[in-house]
Amino acid sequence: MTRKLVSKKIFIFLFLFINALNLILTFPSFAVVNTQYENQAQLLKKINVFVGTNQGFELDRAPTRLEGGILFVRLLGGNDEALTQKYSHPFKDVPTWGDPYVGYLWHHGLTRGVSSTEYGSTLLMQGKSYLTFTLTALGYVINKDFTWATAVDKSLEIGLIDNNLYQELYNSTFLRDHVAKLSYDALKQSIKDNSDTLADQLIDTGAIDVKLANEIGITTEDTNSITNIHAVNSPVSKLTTEDIKLLGANGFTGSETEIADAIKQWQINNMIYASSTENYPDVSYSMRWNYAFPKTYTVMDMLSNMKDGNKYYGICYHYATIYAAIADYYGLNVRITNTTVKPSDVSNNSFYEATSKGLSLKEFEHFTNWITKKGLSIIDYPYEAVRLVMGETALHYRAEVNIDGSWIPQDDYNSITKGSSNYDYIVTNWNEGYQKEAFNDYVNRLKNGEDLKGEGYSSAYEEFLEGRLIKIETGEAKKYIGITDEANQTKRASNIDELLQGLGLVPYFDTKEKIIDFFQQADWVKEEIDEAFEVKEKIETATGQRFYIICDLMIYSEVETIEYSTYSEQYLAFSGEEINEDTFNNYIK
Incomplete structure (x- = not known):
């Protein structure tokens, strides 16, 4: 990190x-x-x-x-x-x-x-x-x-x-x-x-x-291996006898198999598999933060902060790392592996694609609170730089114990995870998502006054769509107040920034000044606004339908020509209303 x-x-x-x-x-x-x-x-x-x-x-x-x-x-x-x-x-x-x-x-x-x-x-x-x-x-x-x-x-x-x-x-x-x-x-x-x-x-x-x-012997064995559980950037903590006692994981005896099973039973008895983010909205944060900024959130941090009553909550990543820490205490030969595929590789759920990288402002608030608690300065972690290096983690992580020369997975603690054995696994590389040079470059560019808001997206539409899916899934879109536009529609985005975050849809405005204000007085909008209003008046006179100038300006701000199928998809997503092909061909194309 x-x-x-x-x-x-x-x-x-x-x-x-x-x-x-x-x-x-x-x-x-x-x-x-x-x-x-x-x-x-x-x-x-x-x-x-x-x-x-x-x-x-x-x-x-x-x-x-x-x-x-x-x-x-x-x-x-x-x-x-x-x-x-x-x-x-x-x-x-x-x-x-x-x-x-x-x-x-x-x-x-x-x-x-x-x-x-x-x-x-x-x-x-x-x-x-x-x-x-x-x-x-x-x-x-x-x-x-x-x-x-x-x-x-x-x-x-x-x-x-x-x-x-x-x-x-x-x-x-x-x-x-x-x-x-x-x-x-x-x-x-x-x-x-x-x-x-x-x-x-x-x-x-x-x-x-x-x-x-x-x-020279001042690091633990194999610390120079990026996959070892005691690698420099591994989140797996060295637990003490006192730690083990406090966890109630003390006194495990017998063969390696018996100890391995005892640790797994401890997890069944003392951990909650938080498959739903509704009750545990922060459950994936530590995994994601460690991926981009290794060792930001260690096993000791998980055990201290991810508690629900007298139990610890987590997903596969937490089960794997906590298991490894306890197994290591008992002298077992343990490693952590992960699938070669990521969630977006195996699901048609558009939410997975939208959330596979980057982070919301809500998660960033939690992130800055956490690094402050760790004694780091939030000045060194600007939002846009952090967003740009947050990558997609593996679909599943698991601990494995070497018993009699064979690596035995220890993730059959839950019916959900039992189905994960069908995938290919590799030993977890703790540096895989660590983009130190890229992060430092983003930070320096921000310090030099560059605007990185659109960086990392192929278009404003992609940025909006990702944000919109996240806001709907997390319930933020439902809670959003926004503005009431000139068509008396509520919960519309109040400005371009809130639109791109996916908080609300494009508002309908019948006045040039409000559209210019929506784009925060952007010069290019002032140059295009008169021509856009001419098109608007023709469409609304001929069809009787509302025409959302902001949608049109958003779409054409990045292309000179566009096909109807692409235009109509983006127009519908931005405004919530369709535009027919004849209108597009006669007045827009």
Whole structure:
């Protein structure tokens, strides 16, 4: 999914940490000491996190405040931004090579320095200060989840450090050697209340290459596979023992088949298959959002938000991903597959075609509420750009468990899904619908003032028809008030935008000014309006039937010539009234 390098929420956490960096107590010691973690330093060098100095890694000395700040930036994926933007800062004691990093911290409000003119570059950092930084980067809040004094204890509690390192941090001098170890282990640590690790977050933002991350061992097995359930963009969360207990999915024992069946029975007992959107209008949102913006809505998000009473609701996608998460907890070899066909491939239902891509303004409202909840900025997700990258998902998703060398589908939990075995399946590619470059291009075009309202449609008629089908299916057309036109017809579209959304049909107007206003004062309408009214007067005088100028202008705005069959189809759809072939041939064609 497209994200900011660091969410605003994390920046607030990190601001609190920077204040803790002021707790510096000692000056350099040059005593010869034994180091243990050169291997971690070497691995971190490959991803440009722990680079060293012109004298090597210098693992046997204490880290300075400046060195801590640089690692701070790199662990947050801000290295490239720091070096390219070269933000200014007010501190006089920062060497040239440190300026970009301190500038980055200052620019993002992450440091105040030790005074108004000094950063404290050469002051030394204690282990508690570095762990305060690390914990904060992992989403823990200082003075809420832990304090500077308890940073080491908190790190032991969450598994960031073991007992041996715990003793070292309390009983020996804190060294760059320890920094290498802590930084490496922090990358493998899960973010608070999230199945993602810090490494996953940096991979997501492009700060770390996924292959390098896999090579140096900071990602889960096969993370570099776009089809694995633990791939970077997979929505499948790593569930903890506590999660399993809260779900009531604990205590499954026996053979692989017995455990697989127990999970399926848990879904039958604890989940609602929401085949109707009437009761669960948001049920497909998470699937669609994940398709276009991977990992926007994880299994943990589903379990937290898609509840009806004490049960979880969903469709095949949710059953598959939740099943996979539980099966993975029990050590089963599980994967998710989907049909090679999509809904519009196998149905004559025009609603499927209309809703196969794009999204309504109503769904977009839910989408922006969700990404705001996730700590992202809605400014980065303009409607037209999001609409254009929302693609059609597969017809059916299912979990499969490998038992004795065979992949066994686990989707016979519902009579609806049992019929899905007739299709061909492939392992789900979590990046299939991810159009990152196209999305960024749309965003940039919008920023440059381009109008993308008609982008993605072959004609205004196609845009209207898609919108109309959606509005009728969802009931929005019935609720729409609109305007009463000059033929006393109610619920007519009040302007061109509401027409293209499919909210109402074209209104009948007998005055030029109202038609021009309907098109929001478009210059091309002003140029065509007189000729259109001449045609209108001839038709209405000769036939006694109403002629909808707006329909005619809409149809001819995109073509110079058109056949009667095409014209009459569009005229009927726009206005709700037919126009006969003689009228078309005599006055319009």
